[in-house]
Amino acid sequence: MAFRLPVLGTAGGGTTEIVVNGTTGLLHPIGKEGITPLAKNIVKLATHVERRLTMGKRGHERVKEMFLEHHMAHRIAAVLKEVLHKSKSSSQS
Numbered sequence: 001m002a003f004r005l006p007v008l009g010t011a012g013g014g015t016t017e018i019v020v021n022g023t024t025g026l027l028h029p030i031g032k033e034g035i036t037p038l039a040k041n042i043v044k045l046a047t048h049v050e051r052r053l054t055m056g057k058r059g060h061e062r063v064k065e066m067f068l069e070h071h072m073a074h075r076i077a078a079v080l081k082e083v084l085h086k087s088k089s090s091s092q093s
Contacts, residue, residue, distance in 0.1 A: 001018075001019075001024055001025070001056075001059030001060055001062060001063045001067075002060065002063045002067075003056075003060075004056040004057060004059070004060045005056045005059070006024065006025040006026065006045055006052055006055035006056050006059060007019045007024060007025030007026075007059060008025060008026055008027075008028070008038065008041055008042065008045070009025060009026075009027055009028075010027065010028060010029070010030045010034060011027040011028060011029055011030065011034075012030045015027065018067070019059075020058075020062065023055065023058050024055055024058050024059035024062050025055060025059060026041040026044065026045070026055075028041055
């Protein structure tokens with residue numbers, strides 16, 4: 001997405017948190033059942049230039065809005081603060 005390209009990925013794990021299916025890329029099922037949908041998605045993007053360009057542009061915008069270094073630093077800091085807070089609370093009990 002950072003390179004203005006749509007993402008083809010599996011609909012599982014962290015990919016579903018990053019890729020917006022149909023907007024920034026196309027997701028397919030995990031495992032053998034995903035082979036045919038993946039092939040179809042490749043053909044879709046190869047044959048529909050405008051759709052490919054639009055998804056790439058939207059993906060790049062999503063990266064700029066959510067996944068730059070300063071965004072990730074804030075998220076990591078928030079998680080660490082929460083862990084420390086929970087750690088203090090449980091040790092005071």
